[in-house]
Amino acid sequence: MDDGAVWKRDEVESPCVRVCVVHQQARICTGCFRTIDEIGRWSRMTPEERRAVMAELPGRAPLLTKRRGGRAARIARKPG
Numbered sequence: 176m177d178d179g180a181v182w183k184r185d186e187v188e189s190p191c192v193r194v195c196v197v198h199q200q201a202r203i204c205t206g207c208f209r210t211i212d213e214i215g216r217w218s219r220m221t222p223e224e225r226r227a228v229m230a231e232l233p234g235r236a237p238l239l240t241k242r243r244g245g246r247a248a249r250i251a252r253k254p255g
Contacts (some may be wrong), residue, residue, distance in 0.1 A: 187225035189217060190232055201238040208235040 191214075194206030203210050209217070213228050220228070 187222050187229060190229060198239055201235075203235055203238065205239055208232040208239075 190207040190209065192206045194204075196205045197203070197211060198205050204214060207214075209228060209232065213220075217225070
């Protein structure tokens with residue numbers, strides 16, 4: 176008998192990548208894209224709820240890639 180199989184659980188794995196930083200505007204974790212509420216409730220969610228959250232995560236990534244201008248915007252605003 177494989178002892179590792181004893182501890183294996185049939186549940187949706189957490190998307191956590193241990194980069195726990197909350198984006199101030201989007202209010203989601205920049206590592207896993209979950210909301211603070213989803214992170215807090217994850218251990219109490221049903222497998223169906225977890226699957227639903229997991230399905231939404233890829234669509235949240237673009238929320239963090241929008242830039243506010245960066246260097247190019249600063250250069251464009253410089254007085255001539």
